[in-house]
Amino acid sequence: MLEELRQKERPVRNEYLPDRARVLEMREIAPGINHFHLEFTDPELRKRFSFCSGQFLQVSLLGIGEAPISICSPPTQSGSFEICVREAGNLTGALSRLRQGDPVWIRGPYGQGFPLADMGGQDLVFIAGGIGLAPLRSAIDCAVCLNEEFGNLTVLHGARSPEQLLFTDEYDTWRRWGRVETIVDRAPPGWKGHTGLITSLFDEVDLKPAGTAVLICGPPVMFASILGRLKETGFDDSQIYVSLERHMRCGIGKCEHCVVESFYTCRQGPVLSIEQIRGVSSALK
Secondary structure: OHHHHHHOOOOOOOOOOOEEEEEEEEEEEEOOEEEEEEEEOOHHHHHHOOOOOOOEEEEEEOOOEEEEEEEOOOOOOOOOEEEEEEOOOHHHHHHOOOOOOOEEEEEEEEOEOOOHHHOOOOEEEEEEEHHHHHHHHHHHHHHHHOHHHOOOEEEEEEEOOHHHOOOHHHHHHHHOOEEEEEEEOOOOOOOOOEEOOHHHHHHOOOOOOOOEEEEEEOOHHHHHHHHHHHHHHOOOHHHEEEEOOOOOOOOOOOOOOOEEOOEEHHHHOEEEEOOOOOOOOOOOO
């Protein structure tokens, strides 16, 4: 099964050309955050579309613009794919007004994702801040689908407030294979969960470095504290993978908008191990 997953890391689409897709379903999963279920209109493209968790698409609406958006569905899902979009500008605002059957244009997938095919037999720890849970959901659902290939799962998710926690209706499914812990910055009256920094959740779970891989996605401001705690716990740089938050424009290494010192985030990232970016001080900012 992991070899089949490895094959999905080699997409065969023309990376320069956008293809037409349509909205199968759209729902708001948090204030200002919409979840889209999409499919390509070309039946042949639907069959051969492949990607790996952590890769991103260039999503566009004609006459409005294009933006990089991570895939949030697992590569084991066939025939359709999903994205999660936060309203933050003209394009994302226009996407939020789409309805079932409306067209959207897709380029990609691009970049390097999480090397799940190389993590067989390991426990997996997912640490997400805010909408960073969207690309990690792809990896979580993949690990759940291929549960016999992996060890236990631990999901740590932090958000500004309880209503900003994502995919809450899926937590029970994830808990069948491990732990799910959440924390918020601000708690309303009656909130019975955790409040504070996401690193506080480390005290709620027993993370053992041996045979464990850590996958992180979220705002760069949270990286330093999380990496510090992981190092204290005994994790090596080679065990920790982060998805870098950069605004990619072309997706193919031509515009140089996402260059970080010696590498192109859109090509060599967005997912990199801490070992790969050791010494690149601006990578995690």
